[in-house]
Amino acid sequence: MKACFIGLGYIGLPTAIMAARCGKIDVIGVDVNQCVVNQTNAGQLHIVEPGLQELLQEVVSSGKLKAKNRPEESDVYLIVVPTPFKGNHEPDISYVETATRNVIPYLKKGDLFIIESTSPIGTTELMAKLIFDLRPELKNKIYVAYCPERVLPGNVIHELVHNDRVIGGIDEASTEKAVDFYSRFVEGNLHKTNSRTAEMCKLTENSSRDVQIAFANELSIICDKAGINVWELIELANKHPRVNILQPGCGVGGHCIAVDPYFITSAFPDVSQIIAKAREINNYKAKWSAEKVKNAMLQFELQNGRKPIVAMMGLAFKPNIDDLRESPAKRITTEVMQGCNNADIMVVEPNLQAHKVFKLTDYHMAYEKADIIVFLTAHDEFKQLPWRDDKVIIDLCGIYKK
Numbered sequence: 001m002k003a004c005f006i007g008l009g010y011i012g013l014p015t016a017i018m019a020a021r022c023g024k025i026d027v028i029g030v031d032v033n034q035c036v037v038n039q040t041n042a043g044q045l046h047i048v049e050p051g052l053q054e055l056l057q058e059v060v061s062s063g064k065l066k067a068k069n070r071p072e073e074s075d076v077y078l079i080v081v082p083t084p085f086k087g088n089h090e091p092d093i094s095y096v097e098t099a100t101r102n103v104i105p106y107l108k109k110g111d112l113f114i115i116e117s118t119s120p121i122g123t124t125e126l127m128a129k130l131i132f133d134l135r136p137e138l139k140n141k142i143y144v145a146y147c148p149e150r151v152l153p154g155n156v157i158h159e160l161v162h163n164d165r166v167i168g169g170i171d172e173a174s175t176e177k178a179v180d181f182y183s184r185f186v187e188g189n190l191h192k193t194n195s196r197t198a199e200m201c202k203l204t205e206n207s208s209r210d211v212q213i214a215f216a217n218e219l220s221i222i223c224d225k226a227g228i229n230v231w232e233l234i235e236l237a238n239k240h241p242r243v244n245i246l247q248p249g250c251g252v253g254g255h256c257i258a259v260d261p262y263f264i265t266s267a268f269p270d271v272s273q274i275i276a277k278a279r280e281i282n283n284y285k286a287k288w289s290a291e292k293v294k295n296a297m298l299q300f301e302l303q304n305g306r307k308p309i310v311a312m313m314g315l316a317f318k319p320n321i322d323d324l325r326e327s328p329a330k331r332i333t334t335e336v337m338q339g340c341n342n343a344d345i346m347v348v349e350p351n352l353q354a355h356k357v358f359k360l361t362d363y364h365m366a367y368e369k370a371d372i373i374v375f376l377t378a379h380d381e382f383k384q385l386p387w388r389d390d391k392v393i394i395d396l397c398g399i400y401k402k
Contacts, residue, residue, distance in 0.1 A: 168198030251328025253317025314377025
């Protein structure tokens with residue numbers, strides 16, 4: 001079997017690697033970024049994911065994975081491209097449509113077309129219609145399905161293989177065909193449904209997480225006003241056998257939880273009230289966090305007669321990765337720097353070598369030099385830093401839980 005993956009990003013590349021590694025699939029990875037193509041063919045990972053570098057080198061050297069900048073004839077085509085939202089929080093499926101149009105000339109009888117990109121309800125059916133409008137001779141001759149990923153950055157290798165998958169075709173035959181494909185490299189259970197339910201399942205999973213995080217973030221704001229340690233409170237509340245409150249942070253980021261709920265609220269604005277409110281709360285937490293930092297800077301200047309040196313610790317949207325997509329930490333850092341009035345702001349992100357906007361500082365140096373330490377992302381490196389009573393420490397992610 002030959003499979004063509006369109007998109008070699010944070011999900012497409014790891015999935016392509018694991019599919020190639022099973023030994024039953026020859027994989028072509030396609031990306032519009034020639035640098036990504038070149039790096040992949042050289043066995044060099046362009047993302048940060050523990051253990052994946054060695055696996056990439058393995059499948060490239062064995063010839064099971066090759067990267068190109070355009071598709072080629074295959075048996076299976078997987079669409080694994082971004083689905084961002086527009087300025088009004090409406091989902092943008094233009095990347096999915098473009099990727100679909102790019103593979104249409106290569107489709108033949110018996111092929112399997114799968115969308116993995118997070119998509120609004122009905123996208124799979126819409127892409128199927130596009131295919132059959134342009135290639136009417138393929139009607140009822142190919143298989144079309146939707147199968148969303150369920151992985152956590154930092155643990156992608158294990159989860160791609162062992163997590164259950166939800167697979168929904170536009171008809172029963174398409175579902176069965178897709179199940180046969182994924183069974184070659186996925187050891188988790190494969191749950192069959194239809195494409196619309198599979199699309200909604202992905203959105204539901206991330207919206208549920210967003211709502212749970214919103215509760216924790218709102219609780220942290222309340223506790224800040226009440227003078228209560230939110231970390232201790234949550235630990236005690238979770239002693240209840242039926243309570244499991246998540247840990248608060250400085251907001252919600254990533255290309256899933258911070259985005260997917262909008263796919264529901266934009267389509268069903270009159271009934272998705274809790275989901276919409278959760279998005280509002282989690283966005284507000286980032287603004288609240290930025291204001292907390294700016295107020296601390298002003299108070300320091302009033303008390304000490306000089307502007308503070310501030311260390312913004314972490315840019316990634318979650319610990320121990322380099323992914324800055326929709327990162328509240330990045331958003332907070334930007335807002336603080338824009339309103340700093342020439343204060344000395346150091347930016348720290350140990351998982352990046354460099355950034356095109358921020359000048360990065362070593363975390364040890366920043367911690368020693370700064371008057372105000374702002375922990376935005378709970379990277380493991382930061383947890384090794386000792387508490388300092390001579391510093392103003394704003395712990396927004398539970399490094400010390402103080």
